[in-house]
Amino acid sequence: MTAFLTQQRLGSVLKVTLNDPETRNALTRPDQFQEIVELCEWLRDDHSIKAVVLTGSGASFCAGGNVKDMSERGGIFAGSPYQLRDSYRNGIQRIPTALYNLDVPVVAAINGHAIGAGLDLTCMCDVRIAADNAKFAESFVKLGIVPGDGGAWLLPRVIGMPKASLMALTGDMIDAKTALEWGLVTQVVPLAELEAAAMDVAERIAANPSHALRLTKRLLREGQHMRLDSLLEMSAAYQSLAHHTADHAEAVAAFVEKRPAKFTGE
Incomplete structure (x- = not known):
């Protein structure tokens, strides 16, 4: 088969x-x-x-x-x-x-x-x-x-x-x-x-960082059945993770320097 x-x-x-x-x-x-x-x-x-x-x-x-x-x-x-x-x-x-x-x-x-x-x-x-x-x-x-x-x-x-x-x-x-x-x-x-x-x-x-993509999709899914205050708590936790990724730092640097970002998935 x-x-x-x-x-x-x-x-x-x-x-x-x-x-x-x-x-x-x-x-x-x-x-x-x-x-x-x-x-x-x-x-x-x-x-x-x-x-x-x-x-x-x-x-x-x-x-x-x-x-x-x-x-x-x-x-x-x-x-x-x-x-x-x-x-x-x-x-x-x-x-x-x-x-x-x-x-x-x-x-x-x-x-x-x-x-x-x-x-x-x-x-x-x-x-x-x-x-x-x-x-x-x-x-x-x-x-x-x-x-x-x-x-x-x-x-x-x-x-x-x-x-x-x-x-x-x-x-x-x-x-x-x-x-x-x-x-x-x-x-x-x-x-x-x-x-x-x-x-x-x-x-x-x-074209976007993998961590941000996965966390964003999860928030969209969870938001379909959660209360707003619960989703905000989850969003704060996810955001704290995202802020500490190397791809976030690279995205900010690329924006400031006006160049294409090079993401590594870290």
């Missing part, structure tokens, strides 16, 4: 591609879930990587769960209700906790359909850029199931509860233009320009 994820290192940016085009990069196998979790664990420890671009191979970004497996009650959809619950808890639900909580910024380059768990996967990323042919759907209800991978928590935090409710309760598909209008994506470009556009954002992110 070939690896689900392919990787390409581009300076301080890592391009990661979901690589199972025959299934439209469906998320349905335990080994796929494990690859994503292990990637996040590795990225957490490698401070030389400052940003990730996540995209799909073929015509789709990610088609979500494999409907064929659902119809046959096979794979992760096999077994009793209790076994199915554990399949979700020990399987696909490991992805949102690993990817959403990853300190390295992730840019989703959405090259085609992002359906069900595929849409939720984009919401685990920090920035979303779509090709003009991309389609999006929170389509679980059309299959008589519910968002099982955290979509009911993720999607409202990206586009707001009213629009998330509309998508989740109708299961209807929206196009890239609507996704842009609703704030689901920040940019829509022709498919041929998607990788360049995503890399441009990733490189602009990666």
Whole structure:
């Protein structure tokens, strides 16, 4: 069995591609879930990587769960209700906790359909850029199931509860233009320009010190569920760490001397 994820290192940016085009990069196998979790664990420890671009191979970004497996009650959809619950808890639900909580910024380059768990996967990323042919759907209800991978928590935090409710309760598909209008994506470009556009954002992110990037992303994540006073305390603690990094000193010196900064990750 070939690896689900392919990787390409581009300076301080890592391009990661979901690589199972025959299934439209469906998320349905335990080994796929494990690859994503292990990637996040590795990225957490490698401070030389400052940003990730996540995209799909073929015509789709990610088609979500494999409907064929659902119809046959096979794979992760096999077994009793209790076994199915554990399949979700020990399987696909490991992805949102690993990817959403990853300190390295992730840019989703959405090259085609992002359906069900595929849409939720984009919401685990920090920035979303779509090709003009991309389609999006929170389509679980059309299959008589519910968002099982955290979509009911993720999607409202990206586009707001009213629009998330509309998508989740109708299961209807929206196009890239609507996704842009609703704030689901920040940019829509022709498919041929998607990788360049995503890399441009990733490189602009990666131009900054790795410590500051990781601490900033963590504050943004924690700020979604903390009180302001609690977040201010956390921000003060993080700021005290940031002020004592060599990259902070270099950034200030470069600003004063009007020259490009040279960051070392220290």
